[in-house]
Amino acid sequence: MSTEPDVLVIGGGNAALCAALMAREAGASVLLLEAAPRAWRGGNSSHTRNLRCMHDAPQDVLVGAYPEEEYWQDLLKVTGGLTNEALARLVIRASSTCRDWMRRHGVHFQPPLSGALHVARTNAFFMGGGKALVNAYYRSAEKLGVQVRYEAPVERLEIVDGRFVAAHAVVQGRPERITAKACVLAAGGFESNRDWLREAWGQNERGEWPADNFLIRGTAFNQGVLLRHLLEDHGADRIGDPTQAHMVAIDARAPLYDGGICTRIDCVSLGVVVNREGERFYDEGEDFWPKRYAIWGRLVAQQAGQIGYSVIDSKAIGRFMPPVFQGVQANSLPELARRLGLPEATFMRTLNDYNAACRVGTFDHTELDDCHTEGVTPAKTHWARPIDTAPFYGYALKPGVTFTYLGLHTDDTAAVRFNQQPSSNLFVAGEMMAGNVLGKGYTAGVGMSIGTAFGRIAGTQAAAAAQGRSQPNNPTQGASHAIA
Incomplete structure (x- = not known):
């Protein structure tokens, strides 16, 4: 770009692309910097599948109804109340109106595949998954004249009195100082930064460094460089606990980075989970899998x-989405214990106690059924059936980090805040601010809802700031305009 862009967008995933598209549609010139090479563009968005959507009646690929209050209660439950209700409801309402806009930019939706977490009512699935969504947005952005530079990580920002001045990037190996009238930060969390994860989680009472055993489900490029720079060098207002994250139990054989959704183990609620001592440690049937699957990474x-x-x-076979790797198979439970390397005596005591405690009623994995345990701790409150029918299967699990929740405190204008004062030209979206809505916990598809809502708001606000247009005095009016 030969002249200074109106809006600089830092990041290359869903939130960044939504911001770039909205700013361009508002008439602003836009430059987007993606740290990854073109082949790896899109951040964690490339690994997504769906968007959690509020709707009051059946809509295209969504069945039934998923009203605002139910969505809010689902979010309230998984976060344990660690959420900003106003911003959460903004995201929820935005999720009901964004799909037509997404379609205009080339995104296609499809009904969920059989066995896809029972979310046909709550989640709209992308045809071709997140990679197709990202590619569609990049095609639309380039067609609209958004300039994109790959292999362009940003190392630091110039900020004066809360106003963005310039970004210092390394573009394909060459340092550049890039100025713009406004800036949107959407560069992801710090989940790929092993040192920062280690620092956050520390050493446990067993002398272990838990983060050393974490796998990263998505991109290797989310190092958190700008997030730390904003928090430590510029004193931006922060939100969230650095140990909280969207963390899932995934196959221990998954790669260190970019294993994606296919490495997740979805059969947890259909059996039991034991630790390396062969003992159970949590209720596997606490709630529906889409609402509770993301607690298991932290539990492990x-x-x-x-x-x-x-x-x-x-x-259990045929009742869950099969993972990419086959499980360890055995014709008896003692054999399975040996093949998994677990202490056989403890494992068998655990399984025998569990089997004896099962009170089987009418099994139905699509409902909160009446199959439960009695007299065993921890209890299994739903879908409890004896594990007694060969062959038996076991999957070793490790924590898989999707994205971290420590981020920048914002409001419904998506402005970055310094000493509780919102910046007039620096905005944030996606993982860098998700902790405003997600203090802990997760429910399927809500990350894309947050990124889409705040990406669109940030892009709209940045365009207004760049063009010298007055931003709404009432932030809610600005947000409503952005998501309409």
Whole structure:
């Protein structure tokens, strides 16, 4: 770009692309900097599948109704109240109106595949997954004249009195100082930064460094460089706990980076999970899998060696999305214990106690059924059936980090705040601010809802700031305009 852009967008995933598209549609010139090479563009968005959507009646690929209050209660439950209700409801309402805009930019939706977490009512699935969504947005952005530079990580920002002045980037190996009238930060969390994860999680009472055993489900490029720079060098207002994250129990054989959704183990609620001592440690049937799957990464992270084992029998086969790797198979439970490297006596005591405690009623994994345990701790409150039908299967689990929740405190204008004062030209979206809505916990598809809502708001506000247009005195009016 030969002249200074109106809006600089830093990041290359869903939130960044939504911001770039909205700013361009508002008439601003836009430059987007993506740290990754073109082949790896899109950040964690490339690994997504769906968007959690509020709707009051059946809509295209969504069945039934998922009203605002139910969505809010689902979010309230998984976060344990650690959420900003006003911003959460903004995201929820925005999710009901964004799909037509997404379609205009080339995104296609499809009904969920069979067995896809029972979310046909709550989640709209992208045809071709997140990679197709990212590619569609890049095609639309380039067609509209958004300038894109790959292999362009930003190392630091110039900020004066809360106003963005310039970004210092390394573009394909060459340092550049890039000025712009306004800037949107959407460069992701710090989940790929092993040193920062280690610092956040520290050393446990067993002398372990838990983060050393974490796998990263998505991009290797989310190092948190700008996030730390904003928090430590510029004193930006922060939100969130650095140990909280969207963390899932995934196959221990998954790669260190970019394993994506196919490495997740989805059979947890159909069997039991034991630690390396062969003991259960949490209620596997607490709630529906889409609402509770993201607690299991943290639960496994708290076990010795940061490892767990999901155990099922043949009755469970066909009732969950199969993972990319086959499970360890055995014709008896003692054989399975040996093949998994677990202490056989403890494992068998755990399984025998669990099997004896099962009170089987009418099993239905699509409902909160009446199959439960009695007289065993921890209880299994739903879908409890004896594990007694060969062959038996076991999957070793490790914590898989999707994205971190420590971020920049913002409001419904998406402005970055310094000493509680919103910047007039620096905005934030996506993982860098998700902690405003997600203090802890997760429910399927809400990360894309947050990124889409705040990406669109940030892009609209940045364009207005760059063009010298007055931003709404009432921030809610600005947000409503951005998401309409």
